[in-house]
Amino acid sequence: MDIHSAVLAIDQGTTSTRAILFDHQAREITSAHQEFNQYYPRDGWVEHDPEDLWRTTLRSIERVLQGPSARHTRVVAMGITNQRETTLVWDRETGKPVYNAIVWQDRRTASECERLRQQVPEHEIQSRSGLLIDPYFSATKIAWILDNIEGARARAERGELLFGTVDTWLIWKLTGGAVHATDATNASRTNLYNIHRGEWDDDLLQIFRVPKAMLPEVRDCAADFGTTLPSLTCRQEIPICGVAGDQQAAAIGQCCFAKGEVKATYGTGCFVLLNTGSEPILSTQRLLTTIAWQLDGQVAYALEGSIFIAGAAVQWLRDELGIIRSAAETEVLARRLSSNKGVYMVPAFTGLGVPWWRPDARAAIVGLTRGAGKAELARAALEAVCYQTSDLFAAMEAEGLRPTSLRVDGGMVANNWMLQFLADVLDTEVLRPAILETTALGVAYLAGRKAGLYGDFEQFDALWHCTAEFVPAMDNSLRQQLLGEWARAVQRVTL
Numbered sequence: 505m506d507i508h509s510a511v512l513a514i515d516q517g518t519t520s521t522r523a524i525l526f527d528h529q530a531r532e533i534t535s536a537h538q539e540f541n542q543y544y545p546r547d548g549w550v551e552h553d554p555e556d557l558w559r560t561t562l563r564s565i566e567r568v569l570q571g572p573s574a575r576h577t578r579v580v581a582m583g584i585t586n587q588r589e590t591t592l593v594w595d596r597e598t599g600k601p602v603y604n605a606i607v608w609q610d611r612r613t614a615s616e617c618e619r620l621r622q623q624v625p626e627h628e629i630q631s632r633s634g635l636l637i638d639p640y641f642s643a644t645k646i647a648w649i650l651d652n653i654e655g656a657r658a659r660a661e662r663g664e665l666l667f668g669t670v671d672t673w674l675i676w677k678l679t680g681g682a683v684h685a686t687d688a689t690n691a692s693r694t695n696l697y698n699i700h701r702g703e704w705d706d707d708l709l710q711i712f713r714v715p716k717a718m719l720p721e722v723r724d725c726a727a728d729f730g731t732t733l734p735s736l737t738c739r740q741e742i743p744i745c746g747v748a749g750d751q752q753a754a755a756i757g758q759c760c761f762a763k764g765e766v767k768a769t770y771g772t773g774c775f776v777l778l779n780t781g782s783e784p785i786l787s788t789q790r791l792l793t794t795i796a797w798q799l800d801g802q803v804a805y806a807l808e809g810s811i812f813i814a815g816a817a818v819q820w821l822r823d824e825l826g827i828i829r830s831a832a833e834t835e836v837l838a839r840r841l842s843s844n845k846g847v848y849m850v851p852a853f854t855g856l857g858v859p860w861w862r863p864d865a866r867a868a869i870v871g872l873t874r875g876a877g878k879a880e881l882a883r884a885a886l887e888a889v890c891y892q893t894s895d896l897f898a899a900m901e902a903e904g905l906r907p908t909s910l911r912v913d914g915g916m917v918a919n920n921w922m923l924q925f926l927a928d929v930l931d932t933e934v935l936r937p938a939i940l941e942t943t944a945l946g947v948a949y950l951a952g953r954k955a956g957l958y959g960d961f962e963q964f965d966a967l968w969h970c971t972a973e974f975v976p977a978m979d980n981s982l983r984q985q986l987l988g989e990w991a992r993a994v995q996r997v998t999l
């Protein structure tokens with residue numbers, strides 16, 4: 505029996521960890537997936553147990569590699585993609601985390617960000633890191649751990665503690681503590697990395713009070729990140745050679761290789777990335793400037809719009825209100841109504857991201873009448889995701905970069921009603937590709953490219969094809985009316 509080369513992609517996300525094995529033509533062979541606990545110790549706090557992130561990764565790898573479909577494959581490369589910004593600090597000697605992972609959604613540093621905003625002109629930050637002052641990014645989360653765990657700051661200054669985003673934590677664990685590294689895309693989400701010079705920025709480290717000694721080395725997205733210990737990965741020594749933040753990996757998996765191409769991933773949150781080519785564009789509209797990928801030392805940049813709550817609003821209807829049994833039911837309910845009956849949901853459960861940046865805002869449902877029921881709420885949750893995307897598109901348009909079509913992926917894009925409504929409010933074509941596991945595919949591509957299994961961007965581009973196209977069909981006056989009513993609903997939570 506022939507043995508075929510394969511690439512193993514790990515996608516460590518906010519609610520679950522996946523491992524997917526891809527063959528030499530980037531086709532999925534098999535996958536495994538494990539959910540883990542979310543911890544909400546206080547209002548606005550969100551944590552993960554670092555051991556859960558590690559255990560679910562190991563378990564997913566084992567299930568894939570021990571499954572029957574992997575029997576005739578040799579894994580020549582591993583790629584790691586991850587929820588971004590989520591912050592871990594651990595002991596260099598023992599490998600033990602000093603605190604739980606503080607998740608990207610966590611708002612505990614909102615008052616510290618407010619204090620910083622009074623002291624430092626936001627432009628000073630944005631012109632270096634491309635980001636703004638917000639609890640979303642890693643910098644204030646690191647400082648919180650150093651200030652709140654006894655002795656942590658002094659130990660970090662002595663080089664005894666290490667910081668990492670989830671990629672760095674998993675690389676460290678998989679290599680038995682031999683490699684402490686990250687890639688340029690993950691570094692670009694910390695607020696400590698200078699995206700123009702391609703290095704940790706001493707001024708930012710001083711502003712956010714983070715000791716340099718604890719930071720990982722930053723490498724290309726397709727690079728040598730060490731090899732796994734065979735005892736951890738089913739007796740195989742696998743080179744880790746592709747790393748990228750999950751939204752950047754999705755942009756690669758969606759083949760947004762040309763300037764102007766844009767993708768949106770609708771999962772827990774929604775993240776829109778617009779490829780801006782080799783020049784970073786500093787936004788005047790409070791969009792984020794971020795590294796899309798770094799290959800052979802060459803950086804491609806993107807403008808990003810981050811929406812903190814998308815599918816999570818649907819989960820809220822299911823788990824907290826109990827008015828639907830499954831996420832898919834929202835489609836049936838939304839279709840049942842001929843209009844939204846004036847009901848709008850602003851899902852600011854964890855504040856609002858681009859373009860408002862209001863960590864203090866909280867969610868609201870407006871326009872309820874006595875006749876409103878679960879259909880109106882389900883429809884309002886789906887519509888909200890589309891209106892927020894429209895606000896991002898308006899911000900991109902104001903930068904002179906209005907997208908002409910949108911490539912979509914993520915769990916929510918199973919919802920055809922939502923995608924048609926999205927095309928309608930954006931007045932833009934929405935394209936859903938055949939392969940929806942774009943995040944894992946993107947990082948598999950990076951790792952496979954480094955291992956010599958896959959070719960260049962052009963070869964990969966040929967694999968992308970669209971299987972569902974949603975064409976705008978809404979009357980412009982109705983679009984304007986809906987967007988106006990949405991804007992008034994947002995005002996109610998941001999005043």
Ligand SMILES: Nc1ncnc2c1ncn2[C@@H]1O[C@H](COP(=O)(O)OP(=O)(O)O)[C@@H](O)[C@H]1O
Pocket residue numbers: 517518519520770771772773814815816817818819831832833834835914915916917918919
């Ligand atoms: N048919 C559907 N309609 C609306 N929302 C959906 C549908 N199917 C899944 N979702 C939502 O998509 C999200 C899951 O997407 P996924 O990409 O797996 O998320 P993540 O990677 O952030 O964990 C959940 O929040 C779920 O509520």
Ligand SMILES: O=P(O)(O)OC[C@H](O)CO
Pocket residue numbers: 516517518519586587588589608749750751771772773775
């Ligand atoms: O884990 P996801 O897919 O919800 O993505 C999280 C983002 O990377 C946060 O910036």
